[in-house]
Amino acid sequence: MEENTPIEELIIINPHIIQKFMRHGKDYANLLALYTFYTYHAKQQKTNQPLATDEFTRKGMNWAIDRVKKTKKLLKEMKLVEVIQKGQYSYIKLPFIYTQRKVGEILGNIANQVDKIKPKVEKLKKALKPSKSKVSAPNKEIEVNLKPSTPTMPPLLKQWIEYCDKESVKYNKNNIKHWEDKVKNRTTIEQQMGIYKAIESGWKNFYITPIKESKVHKLLGKSLMMEKDCDTLLDIIYKDKKYIYIFKNIRVVSTEPPIKLFDKYGYTKTDVKKAPIISSVQDKIMGIIKRF
Numbered sequence: 001m002e003e004n005t006p007i008e009e010l011i012i013i014n015p016h017i018i019q020k021f022m023r024h025g026k027d028y029a030n031l032l033a034l035y036t037f038y039t040y041h042a043k044q045q046k047t048n049q050p051l052a053t054d055e056f057t058r059k060g061m062n063w064a065i066d067r068v069k070k071t072k073k074l075l076k077e078m079k080l081v082e083v084i085q086k087g088q089y090s091y092i093k094l095p096f097i098y099t100q101r102k103v104g105e106i107l108g109n110i111a112n113q114v115d116k117i118k119p120k121v122e123k124l125k126k127a128l129k130p131s132k133s134k135v136s137a138p139n140k141e142i143e144v145n146l147k148p149s150t151p152t153m154p155p156l157l158k159q160w161i162e163y164c165d166k167e168s169v170k171y172n173k174n175n176i177k178h179w180e181d182k183v184k185n186r187t188t189i190e191q192q193m194g195i196y197k198a199i200e201s202g203w204k205n206f207y208i209t210p211i212k213e214s215k216v217h218k219l220l221g222k223s224l225m226m227e228k229d230c231d232t233l234l235d236i237i238y239k240d241k242k243y244i245y246i247f248k249n250i251r252v253v254s255t256e257p258p259i260k261l262f263d264k265y266g267y268t269k270t271d272v273k274k275a276p277i278i279s280s281v282q283d284k285i286m287g288i289i290k291r292f
Contacts (some may be wrong), residue, residue: 013039014096020078030071035080037061038092048097053090156191157183160199160206169204182208189236189243189258190216216258223247224265232269 013035021031037060041050057068075081082093153161157179164171183191190208198206211217216236224230230247236258237244245252245261254261 017080017096020080024074027071027074030067031074031078033061034068034071035075038081038094039097042092042094042097048095049084049091049093051089052092153180154183154191156188156195160195163199164204167202179206182206186211187216187220187236189238190214192238219258219262219266222262222266222268224252224262225267226252226265 017035018032021028021035024031034057037057038050038052041052041060042048045051054065054068054072057063057072058065061068072081072083076083080094080096082095084091084093160179161171161176163169182194186208194206194208197203208214209217219236220233222233224233224245224247228250230245230250230252232248233245234248235246237246242253242255243258243261245254245258
């Protein structure tokens with residue numbers, strides 16, 4: 001026999017139990033009342049086996065003793081309560097009230113089930129890795145290229161793959177590798193220029209200017225001296241007819257195109273002493289000097 005253990009604070013009578021009571025017609029009210037009485041005292045005594053003798057219940061419910069015994073017998077037949085005798089005292093065990101220990105057991109079982117499933121999930125992941133397979137057909141053999149999951153791709157390359165699928169542009173694993181190499185370490189604006197142009201023109205491939213020839217790519221690593229020092233350019237994005245310049249320390253949005261902007265205010269950290277200062281900054285400095 002397990003010793004009494006504290007129950008969880010929240011106690012709820014399941015609708016399924018109430019439905020069982022309703023099937024007993026005229027005894028419904030008595031069953032619900034007595035079960036609620038036992039549940040209440042379980043909470044008061046902080047156990048799922050409250051001490052509730054028939055005499056104690058008779059006084060608490062203000063019922064005749066026969067009514068208590070008859071209703072308790074029905075609850076026992078429905079397996080909603082058990083009577084545990086300890087010496088001269090009767091304890092009512094409520095199997096559908098979970099103790100803290102029981103909750104811990106359930107959570108532990110769930111954790112064990114998860115641990116058992118993990119190896120199967122890993123095995124399934126390996127089985128779903130991109131691969132080539134051959135499907136036999138009458139008089140010929142068809143090669144099927146299983147495409148890798150597109151969400152792991154750069155966003156613009158994913159957009160290109162979606163375009164290819166929509167327009168029935170054929171490609172395979174080698175094509176995808178070639179496209180990934182094209183966009184590798186390239187600014188977002190370079191990818192946009194190549195991929196968007198190909199999509200608009202209905203091409204089967206996109207073209208990106210080689211790094212040695214790309215004027216935009218050469219701007220990476222440079223800085224701008226404007227009202228604030230924009231330290232080291234990391235990327236350029238074109239959105240809503242504006243250029244978004246992403247630096248180490250700040251993000252700048254401008255309608256000024258990259259080449260023009262960097263021709264005016266661009267410098268490299270190795271040449272920091274010669275960094276351009278725009279006239280508005282100069283005016284502010286002169287204004288401070290005049291005040292003193």
